[in-house]
Amino acid sequence: MATIDLGEDPLALDRQVCFALSVAARSVIAIYRPLLKPYGLTHPQYLVLLALWDTAPRTVRDLCKTLRAEPATLSPLLKRLETLGYISRERDRADERALRIDLTEAGRGLRKEAEKIPYRVVEELGMEVAELEALHKALGRVIAATER
Template sequence: MTDDDDLLRLENQLCFAMVTAARNVLAVYRPILEPLGLTHPQYLVMLALWERSPRSLGDIADALALEPASASPLVKRLEKEGLIERVRSEQDERRLDISLTDAGRALRTQALDVPRQVMQRVGLDLEAVTALREALGPFNRSLRG
């Protein structure tokens, strides 16, 4: 039986474990992404576009589990950096299609080593990273609704 006081111990809080893990992961990525000229959120946008380009802002936001209003400044910054471009959709002139530029496509080659560098820095192999990511999947999906 858990004592009520144990329920309120910092070390027993899911939120504390998650925010600490997130902060630590971002600290691992920061020096790896710096030479690419990307922040972690910008890297996530680029990953989405490397998977499929062009994409709408809403599609990118959905892929990253963000609100479009949160994704928009990331897209604008990447456009300013010359990595992506926004063009009116030929199918729907109200929609902007976000596409990679030649520089954005070229950056993918440089980014290929990012996952290996992350695994090396955290001391986990691909199997362990995959298991951890898959363990978080049901939790994240249950909260996304």
């Protein structure tokens, strides 16, 4: 195995991957806030809707797995989305233990409006789509490495 060289100061804050990821995540999510506000959505709620726009209905367990979230984290988000009228929650008839989440008509209709959001984010970031795709691919590798 090759020797890992982390330079003269491996604890320098500005060289830490965790720091760069943390600041970048907060900064990108901040771009979403004003874009989601007209719909009454937070970024985590938007992620739930993205998962449901991809596949609906879904169980809470499936959403947790897809979003890499705990049920205790997801539950309040789902309740709020239901209050907003974007989703419905009901027990699965085949398995009473499973809670089935589906989009309402308003939730399905919101998708058309939400299609504008990624374009606005790319504009705000001022980066090339290819550069963002490469970043996404690299982050996918980081995620995969942490899930071993």
